[in-house]
Structure formats: structure tokens, C-alpha cells
Amino acid sequence: MSDDKQKVTSTDEFIKGLWRDNPVFVQVLGMCPTLAVSNTAENALAMGLATAFVLLMSNILVSLLRNFVPKQVRIASYILIIATFVTVTDYAIQAISVELHKSLGAFISLIVVNCLILSRAEAFASKNTIGKSILDALGMGLGFTLALFCLGAVREILGNGSIFNMPIFSEGFQSWIVMILPAGGFFTLALWLLIINALQTRKAKS
């Protein structure tokens, strides 16, 4: 048994972030962007991918430097690494689409303080090889994107009657204003947590 546990396959490192240890639905990390910018599917997807990119790059760098950074200043150096890539992302998004940059607002810069990224750096990348760290970052990043997309899709469909700005209902759809408001973020997140928890309890029982 103990042998099994030590031999975590590389697919496991990737899959765990998507489902078993999903950063939003299971670990409930990074709530600020999750609740704030998941009002449309587009915003959610952009935010998720931006976070995934920063997570991937910072995991790589932290993993590379793990034997050189003194223990006392490790958090500060992680933040510095993360902040660098956030700045890169910030400018990149601004170059790709000014409109998207406007609608995400301050939340792009706030990726710096997303505890998901810091927790992966501290708990995983600083202790594992670069290959594993990349897989971990990809899994966690995509898991985060997936979760944000799940929230954003529900909120946009109910709150706007559209998905990716394409209307999916016929004329005269009654939009649920509350879903676009911050309160809708909490409702939707709670709903998803309920569903995921119910599924996982059922799985654990059987």
C-alpha cells in the first residue's frame, strides 16, 4: 500500500487538479477572482487562462530555483516571481484586447495575491522536480479555468440569456439581474459546491 502511495503517476499529478483537488470546488482557494469576474463566460475563461499561465510559469521558476532560495526569504521571492509574470500577463491582455482588459479591471493585477498560486509554489513546486511541477501547474490551472467557466456560464446564461455574448434564447428572455450582481456569484458557487460535494460523497460511499 505504502509503495502505491509513493508512486504517483504523472497523469495523477495532472488529473488531481482537475477533479479530486480542484482548486475552487474542493480546496476553495482563490475566491476573490472566482466570485468577482465570473459574471460572464468570456471573463471567466480569460481570468482562468491568465491565472493558469502565471501558475505554470511561476511553478517552473520556483521549481528550478528551489535549491538556491534560502528558506527565510522564500515567500518574498515567490511573490517576486509571481508578480513578474502577472505584469507580463497584464500587458499581454492589454495588447490582445483592451476591452477585455477593461472588463477584468484590477483583478488581473490581483492575480499576484491569488492564494492558489502561492500555495502551489510553497506546497508543491518548491519540493518537486520541474517536470512534476509543470504537470501540477497545468492540472491546477486548467482545473481553476474549468471551475471559473462553470460559474461564468451559469451566471451568463441566467443573467444575460447568452453564452460568449451569443444569445441562446429567443426574443424576450427575462434576465435574472441578481446573477450578474455579486450575490449571484455566491449563489452559483454554493450551487456548484453542493453538486460536487454530493457527487464526491456518493463516490466515497460506493
Place this chain on the structure above:
Amino acid sequence: MLKKTLDISSSPHIYKGRSTNEIMKNVVWALLPVVFFSVYSFGLNALLVIATATFASVLTEHVLCRLSKKETTIGDYSAVITGLLLGLTLPPSFPLWMAFIGGIIGIALGKYIFGGLGYNVFNPALVARAVLQAAFPVAITTWHPAFLTDRFSSIASSVFTLPFMEPKFDVISGATPLSAFKFDGVTTSTAELAFGQVSGSAGETCAVIIILGGIYLIARNMMNWRIPAAVLLSAFVLSGILYSINSELYPSPWFMLFSGGLMLGAVFMATDMVSSPITPIGLWIYGGIIGILTIVIRVWGGLSEGVMYSILLANAISPHIDSIIKNRVYGTKRKIKTA
């Protein structure tokens, strides 16, 4: 054979012989006249809206009990009350599908998620209405005029809006006395308000019938008289002070007392046993907060009516009210004053 073991149970050990079921049934009796008057003044529209909200609440309660593999609790009438109260707070020409969603939200989000009857932090009917207000602000503030001549033969087109579709309201729509005052500066006479000759939510218009229902419950000792007394008194005093300062700007205290949902809220919503404090002084404070907040929202807030939010806020702090005014247990130390 004599039982050898000693049963240990927590208080109360003396029962009045009165079940939740019986109290709830009496609340339903007290609400029925309100429902009848609502149907009388708004016709089939109100009947449909109230029936839908009630049906949705009871159905949700039943389904949720089944899903969690418990015995169904629809027999205790609490879901019926939630549904009736929700229906009574909605505008009479409210689309039925929205009322149905309200019923589901009230029971699922307002009550069952906390563990069912006896555990809800907020009044379930008001939770539902608050969500509906946030989700569909236009539909919930479009009022239907009362006493139309064809109210028993025709139904407003908005009532049968298809699910998830935007309702189209008839051209004629009435303003509530509160919104008429707030946005147009028109006051309505107290007599009209007291006997329900005005427009408004389905069940809030006739103050006299609501008061009679309240008196029935108080006389049967099924409702604490302190809550409605505190709510109405504090609202009356505060609006009286404002009126005496500037009678041009602020409406008379009688208008404040009889208009809008204050009466319905004070008698049937604030008195929800689960979400109100249990100590007598706590009840006075709780009611006072509701009354004052209502007037504050009505006078200075952006909305014309504030009963719902003030009751929900007071619900949220009611456990704290109890813990603040808790009696000192005999023998324990007095709080040392820090001078």
C-alpha cells in the same frame, strides 16, 4: 415491568400539550381572511399567484424531504405558511413562473439548507421575496390596480408569461400608496389604507383584517404580542417625530403605519418564532429595530418600501440580541466596570 434505566432529557419537561402542527394550523386560519380579501380585491390574479407560491413551497418541501430520505414534513403546515406569506407579498399580476421559483427558493434556500423547520436564520418567505426582488426588479415593482370591474372574469396577461420569458404588463398599472408618496408626493387617506381600497402587494392592502388575524393569534397565545407592538410603536413614534418636525416633507405617522407591508410584516413575518429572539426585552429591541429601520428606509432610502429588508436584518441579529441582554446567572461575577 418497571424501567430500570433513568431517562435523561433536556428541558423543557413540562409541555403545554400543544404541537407545532397546531400552532401552524392556527396561523393558517389567521391568514385565510387576508387571502380572501386579497382575492376579493385583486380577483383571479391574486388567487393564482398565492396558489402557485403555496404549491411550489409545499412541493419543494416534499421533494427535499424525499431526497434526503426523511419522512415528509409537509404535514406541519410550515411550508404552507411560507408559501401563503410569499404569495401575499407579491404583486397580484406577478408572473406565475417567478412565483413558483420564489416558492422553491424560500423552502430550499431559506429553510431546508439550514436543516429545516426550527433552524432557519431568516424568515423563508422573505428570503424568497428578497431573491425575487434582486432577480426581477421590474416585475416585482409593477403593481396591479385593485377592484377592477373585470377582476373575476379576466386574468392579467403577465400572469401567464411563459417560463423564463419577460412578462408584458398591461398598460394600466396602479401605484402603491408608498410609491405614490415617495415619487409623486401624493398621500392616501388612512381610511382607504385601513380597509384596503388601494393597490399594492396581494395581501398587504387591508390593515384591519391583518390586525384581526393578529389579535386572534395573540388571544390564543400563539404569537408574542410584544413583537407587533414594538414594531408598530417604534415606527409610529419615529415617523411622528419626523412629522412634527416637518409635516410638509414627511407623511403622517398614521399613513406610515397603515401603508405598505408594515402591518403584514409586523403581524405575520416578524413574529416567525424561529428567527426572532426569545427573551421579552429582546423582543422589544428586535421589534424596535424593525420599526425604525423600516421608517429610515422609507424616508431616506432609494426604495419606497423597507419592511422586508428591515425584518431580514433584524432576523440576522436576533441571536445576538438574546446573548447581549442575557441575565447574569446567579452566583457569577458581575461585569467589572472599566472606568
